[in-house]
Amino acid sequence: MSEKYNHRVIEPKWQSYWKDNNSFNSKIDPKKKKYYILEMFPYPSGRIHMGHVRNYTLGDVIARYKRAQGYNVMHPMGWDAFGLPAENAAIENNISPKKWTYQNIETMKDQLKKMGLSIDWSREVATCDELYYKQQQKLFLRFFRNELIYKKESLVNWDPAEGTVLANEQVIEGRGWRSGAEVEQKKLSQWFFKITKFAENLLESLETMNKWPDKVRTMQKNWIGKSVGCEIDFEIISKNKSFDKSKIRIFTTRPDTIFGATFCALSPYHPVAEALMETDDKISDDIKEMRSQKVNEETIAKNEKIGIKTDLYIKHPFLENKLLPVYIANFILMDYGSGAIYGCPAHDQRDLDFANKYDLEVIQVIKQSDGTLFDNKNALVGNGNLINSKFLNGMSIDEAKNEVIKKLEDHKQGNKKINYRLRDWGISRQRYWGCPIPIMYREDGAVIEVPEDQLPLKLPEEIDFNIPGNPLDNHPTWKYTKCPETGMSAIRETDTLDTFVDSAWYFLRFCSPTNNLEPFNSNEIKYWMPVDQYVGGVEHAILHLLYSRFFTKALDIKEVDEPFESLFTQGMVCHTTFKNTSGEWVYPEDVNSIKDKLIQISTGENVQKGLIESMSKSKKNIVDPESIINTYGADPARWFMLSDSPPEKDINWSESGINGAWKICQKIWMIVEKNKNYINSDTYYEDADWSENAFQLNRCIHQNLDEITRSIEKFQMNVAIAKVYEMVNAISKFKPLDKNDELALGNSIKILIRAIEPMIPHLAEECWSLTNNHNSLSVVPWPKVVEKFLETSSVTVVIQINGKRRGELIVDKNTQEKEVMKKIKDIKNINDALSGKNIIKSIYIPNKILNIVLK
């Protein structure tokens, strides 16, 4: 009786083997083709979750498969280790962010290792490591000198009770999550990366990035949001003589509607609005009230349009006596265009709603070519020709746009303008646990770089989170310093860098992770970059990926322009949620099903099944990967993650799923154990005198091998898994009757073992050790599909009548239509259907289908 497969012994055995033999370490080898596979590095939150298991299993399949294909594979791993949760933990558990982070890294590294990933751990980096952020500070200074970084005023969520800036997620219904105080929008002077300088470049390259999902490319395209329009300067008419602003510059994508303009709307943050606040208390209060609202595109689009009437008017550029009233409006974004628009109610729904609300004039200037008439409720946004527009009358929209721009440019009142929705990337964070910005402000007002030989500018370790505000700002010995050149006193920049900066270049760092002289080495990146395959969650579709693209371009390194050749975004791992009668979330393992009822084990309360949602701590619908790995093993966990659902879709965790994965692993082991005498041979005769059974087995194995190979290439791991099942089923059914049968069986099993290694490597290695080949599978090449086994002499042709399947016929390959026609007379129901009818025509696809059209 053969032994059961014991993952508790086998998995650690191979993990140490791989480690001891440096099986997955990588170095430059000019003779070999490289393959750089990268999964998005994790935030060290404490423990790995199922999302990590899925992400890294997926990448590992590719890594192991490509290695078997003969590539020189680099598969590194690191830690996105700066960030807010470490500070929260510091406050809640009184532990330093550094200690907390490094502890988490240790725990999670152990957990990842238990998954059996083929990672080159010698390349590990952590962004909170001085070695790493020293180089990042150098990059900052490089960007600073290249004028890709500048400072400007920008709004933040300000919690007045705590004296801190809040992240959006920390603002709950307009209040600070911890203090409950009403959050204000406060202006702070902050650092920005000039990503907009690269807007066109980032947009253009998208066109050629055809190994990225269309979805992500579309999202980025919309994010960059290129629009062509014009800027127009309007003269301000004010009764208040002391009002010192004379012009408002508006941006519009519809200059053709200039004669339909009936009002002007400004953002509450517009300089003119600021100036008005100083002239009038009432207006000042109203604007402040408007500013307290959250302004993102979603709320702006959904909320009611509100305007504050001002005393100001602007002069129409082409109509001598036409004055447009100026409003401050809550639907105008300061960051987009110029923060000011003119409203043309007849041809823009938002403007129409606004005009109707404030009883403003509406002038139709485009006659719709589909004949739609204006009803004062629905703006006319279709195509048409200009009316009521003086010199534009009769023109098409495009002609009118060009004509208006030309006139404005002639009169120096405006100009054509390409505008991007993309805004510059604000990188200042008023937080402790991030990369310090190597800048100081001297007492005479000069902005001074920290000299490179003094880098890294380290984070101070003795800090106090009990004082409200940013710990760096509260840290006197760190904050106050001297200018290195003049010796004048200076204050350090106390903001730290957005953690998206850390992750915007880590893929370059992996190429030379321990280099203390430079961020990356040009020989190394020349060989390894770009990343051939990047795998991660779709939630990073825009920011992280766009920032990484920007960084790579902005660094202006000739070796690489775009960082990620191919991108794959995997789906989330979901689980049913449970709530007890008190309305509290309940852990799945705390739920027992008794008859038809769900009972909470710990309290005995009834439990309601909720929606299936992505696993999250707050909803308690989590399953701990480590306990799964301990109970079932890493291989079944990996198998489950790959089977059933396509990787880009969300999956539902299920107990029966993991159990099924465990069963197939056991089954494969039993098959190999039982037949170990047959796999102990190197012989492979393609031309042996196979029995019919053996030939069919060979055929099935190679057909499925072909499909497994193609499926992995296409990331269809679920399909690859299905084909492995077919191999297993065919092998377990096969009963060898002679030597050749045994040979066929042995070879089939060896192909099976080789093919499952990317998915379930421990089991595969253990099985392989039973063959006469004592190499680890990590150096064994992928098997070749033997075409001979795929060829057949006969094929099945489907017979259709009027497009409906009526039967099938087995014929020799490449049989002519005439022959098939003759033979179908023998099939009774087809013959019946044909009798008494006229054949109008027939369509014959050789070896596939014959369709007969009858009348």
Added chain:
RNA sequence: GCGGAUAUGGUGGAAUUGGUAGACACGCUGGUUUUAGGUACCAGUGAGGCAACUCAUGGGGGUUCGAGUCCCUCUAUCCGCACCA
């Protein structure tokens, strides 16, 4: 609101890209092995019908000899919308 995606048995999902719809797995039903069991193996399993057949890929329409696949339209669900990472 804007933008994007998805829809196939009881369930997760296949479908060589316009050519046998439902591969593979889960679940379920029946059986076998003295199996304590949640084990293993065999058979069955889209719906209706004894059957030949008929109906079936969210709804409706279209193109085609032929549509899950292409076009139009409707419906439902999910995702993103700038300080979570």
